Amino acid sequence: MPETAPLLAIRDVHAGYDGTRILNGLSMQVEAGEIVALLGSNGVGKTTLNKVLSGVVPLTSGAITFDGLDLGSASAVDIVEAGLIHVPEGRKIFADMSVLDNLTLGSYRRGKASRKTNLERVFAIFPRLKERTAQMAGTLSGGEQQMLAIGRGLMAEPRLLILDEPSLGLSPLLVEELFDLIERLNASGLTILLVEQNVAQSLDIADKAHVLAEGRIALSGTGRALADDPELQKTYLGL
Numbered sequence: 001m002p003e004t005a006p007l008l009a010i011r012d013v014h015a016g017y018d019g020t021r022i023l024n025g026l027s028m029q030v031e032a033g034e035i036v037a038l039l040g041s042n043g044v045g046k047t048t049l050n051k052v053l054s055g056v057v058p059l060t061s062g063a064i065t066f067d068g069l070d071l072g073s074a075s076a077v078d079i080v081e082a083g084l085i086h087v088p089e090g091r092k093i094f095a096d097m098s099v100l101d102n103l104t105l106g107s108y109r110r111g112k113a114s115r116k117t118n119l120e121r122v123f124a125i126f127p128r129l130k131e132r133t134a135q136m137a138g139t140l141s142g143g144e145q146q147m148l149a150i151g152r153g154l155m156a157e158p159r160l161l162i163l164d165e166p167s168l169g170l171s172p173l174l175v176e177e178l179f180d181l182i183e184r185l186n187a188s189g190l191t192i193l194l195v196e197q198n199v200a201q202s203l204d205i206a207d208k209a210h211v212l213a214e215g216r217i218a219l220s221g222t223g224r225a226l227a228d229d230p231e232l233q234k235t236y237l238g239l
Contacts, residue, residue, distance in 0.1 A: 007032040013062035022048040024215035037202040040212035054086040055079045083159030091149040095138025106155030122151040143174040160191045203227040
């Protein structure tokens with residue numbers, strides 16, 4: 001019986017900015033239905049990888065495929081239309097637009113035909129957003145803005161959702177709620193690439209985890225195996 005190809009396959013990727021290489025031969029893959037955690041300290045290339053996956057930063061060399069689509073030659077629009085959706089670090093909401101308009105923009109390229117149904121789903125997940133549809137997004141609390149950023153991503157009917165540092169700046173209670181949400185979304189069938197510095201909780205929910213160091217994968221394993229590795233935490237994560 002032939003093996004099923006991974007949903008996302010990253011092979012020997014090199015990339016960077018202005019002549020400075022950030023990613024140095026990074027290889028990893030994400031299977032459909034998984035939560036895959038990508039961990040590492042600041043400056044090791046996590047956000048750069050997300051930008052490469054989203055078509056914002058070009059490959060220098062290597063190959064990336066998403067369900068057969070060659071991301072090395074695809075535009076950012078092509079990537080969104082294929083269902084690879086990125087919720088960026090820092091939320092990047094449109095502060096001077098309403099909550100409803102932010103969510104509507106999430107379905108601009110993908111999910112437009114099901115916009116009403118998807119909006120109802122987002123409001124079921126985040127009731128506070130439904131209460132604030134006319135409110136300017138920039139006046140929301142930090143936790144509400146993160147809800148909005150994730151909700152906007154869900155409006156595009158993602159097949160793979162990249163969450164880049166979603167717990168950044170949230171209170172401990174909201175962090176707990178966020179990780180519960182990620183598990184629920186995954187249980188509904190959504191594949192998630194979780195890029196986080198919140199190591200313990202990421203490893204607790206991840207099917208697989210990779211530790212990034214110097215622009216390449218330094219260690220890989222199940223979430224449980226890496227959580228039990230004290231040398232990993234000391235050497236690669238500075239804990």
